[in-house]
Amino acid sequence: MAFASAASAANTVGDTSKDVEVAELPGDSISDLAFSPTNDHLAVASWDKKVYIYEVGASGAQGKWSFEMGGPVLGCAWSADGTRVAGASTDRSVHIVDLRQAPGGGNCQTTQVAQHDDAVKSVRWFTLNGADYIATGSWDKTVKFWDLRSPTPAGQINASERVYSMDVKNDLLVVGTAERHIHVVDLKEPTKIYKTIQSPLKWQTRVVSCFTDATGFAVGSIEGRCAIQYVEDKDTALNFSFKCHRQQDPANRDVAKVYSVNAISFHPQHGTFSTAGSDGTFHFWDKDAKHRLKGYPEAGGSITATGFNHTGNIFAYAVSYDWSKGYAFNNPQQPIKLKLHPIAPEECKPRPGGKKR
Template sequence: MSGLFGSGATAATSTTGDTSKDVEINQNELPKDSISDLMFNPAADYLAVSSWDQQVYIYEVGQNGAQGKWYYKMNGPVLCVAWSKDGSRLSSGDTTGNIAIIDFRNNPNPGVIEQPTMAKAHDEAVKTIRWFQTGGQDYLATGSWDKKVKFWDLKSANPVGTLDCGERVYTMDVKDNLMVIGTAERHIHMVNLNDPGKIAKTITSPLKWQTRVVSCFTDATGFAVGSIEGRCAIQYADDKNTSLNFSFKCHRQQDPTQRDVAKVYSVNAISFHPQHGTFSTAGSDGTFHFWDKDAKHRLKGYPEVGGSITATGFSRDGNIFAYAVSYDWSKGYSANTPQYPIKLKLHPIQGDECKPRPGSKKR
């Protein structure tokens, strides 16, 4: 996929990143409402995007940019989307509690998928969705505002397991055998997917305000947490590594009129680079940053992109960073005006933008 962005010149040595080479998806192929989630296919050059306009969009990323390939509609605003580990299936969840599963091994023709396979999975909105493998078999995990995470083997209409999470599920991520679930009231549950029928450990978020996102390290030894109050925390799953846990401020802007006052923004998305183990944060302030957690160092910070960033993700080889610009509901219903921008952009990873600092341990 490197051909999309030319030769990939060496990035500048300063900590200020360059977005001038970012590629923007054609407006005619974008969702008509806020983008809620996105994910690159782990095995092919496809990018899936879910939207509040009740649709899921799948783009093919190639030499000439990204073009719409498939589309399908659900019963309500779509809040989450995820590819299976082998990239053959796509799942999504909406506000009506339904999930959809598209099996691309059936080779649907490009265009609108008229009748996606859908099923009622939860009593409330499906906020997050992930695939995982255990015992050599694929499973789908769905997390909902009905306070449950359910596991599906796709062989029957009933879940093969259910976790009572005690509160509304806001965010969830999976890496290898580690599942992390973030809920309302700042609870964070950890699940060993070798034994998915129970919650292995529950902690209170190290951040004092509402959890917005969790994202697992590339080596599955822990996870990052982002909150609505412009903070990110690095948390290790094993109690033996608690001395390595820390948190830091991000996505804040100094008020030019008041010396000791800063505007604080939500951390909406955290994504880990698949090779380097470094990670990105993106927020309501319309900026994204790349970080090296082991060196406790910001690698690059990027200028504002003209609106809140609601979702991010790295391509399978880590050469492209996708980010969605749209309204994130942080200021309530009234601030979601027709003039608010909706953009989907692809940032080429150049030079050492995402490489850890020399001497950093990769995780």
């Protein structure tokens, strides 16, 4: 499936000249980032064992708080009210910090809220019966659900394989595992798997991301492809996949370099979405019109994490080593950047006439 706009079309080339580079950076690769759902605070998880929380303003981002864990931090997430941040680590634990108890900034004391038998890859908050819960996905092949008022899990799902990516929107939980399994869960009944499918993409899953309206999700893989999948069987005719993050060899038009799709983020208002990859580029797409809205110049290294702020007028992206070549290739020459892209009014809007989802 091809998207409608040609990659060479001049009107789809985006401008990054106004992007702001954050000066205070983690000491190692950035594994995840997340904006607060209530204000312009940005949490950034790093392989240096820390989570950094920035205040984002017109002039850029200033480091405000941080907390450290016992191993590299692979995931981070905000509570719905924007007061707490969770970090998921290779030390098999999840810790949270309550920013209401650290108003002045600086290093924060954390509370451990979850424990697994292997590294925790993903963490997400959700609400059940008016109470806050955390879902944690681990390489121990489980997803556990934690009531923050109790030290033991409120329930768990046994996944088909190691959890590589996980996302939540409203009552929808999507879990992407090794061996291309995808579990779909209705969080009104969190310990039951609603549906399990094989990824429509032929190679390893890197990321899953829920639609803004929670009717489906996008999947990105190591082979430079993205799939759009709806939850309900009645919508399967709307499912499709497309190529992205590939570069044609100028010397041989039959050969393309293929790059991993590392991050997918949905715009909170428009329902359009971004993909970003190890080719160092990001793109904005309209899934309903099957149209690429904008593609942006190479950022100087692999893009490992992305996110829109709650109003959808800032897009954050992290440039750092993506570990695709293992420990030996992570050296001081690998760039680490955190950049903020201001969204122009028309940049992420769906094409006229297309339905919003």
